[in-house]
Each structure stands twice: as C-alpha cells, then as structure tokens.
Amino acid sequence: PLISITWIRLFAKLENTLNQRSTSFRMLRYLCFLPLSWAGMHAFKLFANYVTQLRADGYWLLGQLMLPQHYPGVKTIHTIMTTQLPQEGVADRKIPYYKYARLLDSAFYADLQTSNCLSLTYILAKLTSLECQMAPNADPMKIKLIENMPKDAKDFLDTMAAKIVLLRPTSQIEMYSEAGKLALEEQ
Secondary structure, X not given: OHHHHHHHHHHHHHHHHOOOOOXXXXXXXXXXXXXXXXXXXXXXXXXXHHHHHHOOOHHHHHHHOOOHHXXXXXXXXXXXXXXXXXXXXXXXXXXXHHHHXXXXXXXXXXXXXXXXXXXXXXXXXXXXXXXXXXXXXXXXXXXXXXXXXXXXXXXXXXHHHHXXXXXXXXXXXXXXXXXXXXXHHHO
C-alpha cells in the first residue's frame, strides 16, 4: 500500500496541474491515468463516458437506471457526482484522489466494484455500445464478468437500454417539466 499511496499522491496532483495539451500529460494519461483510474469500477467509467460523449444529464441518466438491484451503485455514483466531481461554476479543481481510491483499499466504492453491480455495469455497457463512439478493441460488452450473465437478465436490460435511448433528451426543451414547457409557450 505504501507504493500505492505514493503513486496516488504524486500522479493525482500531476493529473490536475499539468497542461492537458502537453506531451508529458498525454503520455501520463495513456500510461497511468486511464488504466489506473476507477480500477475495478466499470460501471462508473461507462457512466462517465456515456454522459461525457453524449453531453447527457448525469442525474437524468441515474434516474433512468434505477432498479432495486441498481440502487447501491446508483447511490454511489450520485455521491461521487455531488461530492467529488467539479461543480458547475466552481473554478477550483479538486485533486482527483477519489479516482484511485480502490488502489488503496478495495473497500472504497465497493458498490461500484463490477462483481457487485453486474446488472448496472451491463446496462451501461449496452448504452455505451448503442450510442457512443469507441475503438473496435474497446467494446464494453466484452467485459468478462457480464458475458456470463443469464440470458433473461440480459434481454430485460437490453430492452431497458433501448427505452433509455428513446427517452434521452436530445435538446434543451426536452429537459423542461410539463409546467416549464407550458410557461415557455405563454411567453
């Protein structure tokens, strides 16, 4: 653990302070930041990728992902979003130690460990494969643990993912409540 602590202290700070366009940053990103951040937490990586690529509302997506078996993972993602990720309008960037928490101790974010949230990981992998661009060798549907899920569970989650794709707001107006839409029409 001592090497993990040292690594995290050093590289998490570098991730935050280096110029993201520099060669040094890009090399460290490829060698360290990407492979080691969110270790063992496919669900969060997939969630963040989906939200970032599609500019989707993360809170909306969390609501759509809700099933009883998803609750612990969804709650943990929500906690990370509200306590660790940069908030809109806040200029200070926190040092992203949280990304590497599981390198220190596997008890951190245990609800997002892939084996503890297979169903959530599967649906996020399905959403990502349906809507996000990715390299051919980066197919999230090939995550080993989700390949062995029961067919009926996969079928249900495939249907749910298709419904989420249909319901995903693609414009600002779709983010308004019914009352908000009516108020806009009256202006």
